[in-house]
Amino acid sequence: MHADVPLLLCALHSFGLAAFHLAFWRLFGWKHELARVGLPTRAIIQILNLRLVYFFLGVGMLCLLFPAELRGTALGRALLWFMVLFWIGRTIEQFVFLRVNRPLVHALTALFVVGAVLFSLPLLPA
Structure with a gap:
């Protein structure tokens, strides 16, 4: 069982965002909406969205599998700060x-x- 509740919540947040991004095609009618833009724009939007899914799944897995390293190493804390700034920037x-x-x-x-x-x-x- 995962004992680090904050990092478990970070993982769940990341997995939820990955699932949300996987639903973009249906939620935003991308089959029809993206047909109205040029091929490069259509491709870039879909590729970037899939990379975000990959990114969120990866961050979620890191939170589940390496909680001690995320809290206890300089690299782990840097990754956590990276995510804090990611979400501030996205806001x-x-x-x-x-x-x-x-x-x-x-x-x-x-x-x-x-x-x-x-x-x-x-x-x-702590």
Whole structure:
């Protein structure tokens, strides 16, 4: 059993985001929506989305498999800081690029803030 609750929550957050990104094709009607843009843009969007899925799955696995290393080594703490800054940056980008006043957009923004908080928890002194 995984005893490090904050890192378990980080893993669950990452896995949830991976699943959410896998649903983009259906949620956003990408078959039809992306047909309206050029091939390079269509390819780049889908490739970047799949790389995010891979990234989130990888981060989630690291949180599950290497909690002591994430907390107890300079490299692990650097990775945690990287994720904190990733989620802070993603929150800021939400306000810059997606200025939409809808409940789902606000929920996503909150989820990004939650990511920053979750990944900062293992960095706090024990």
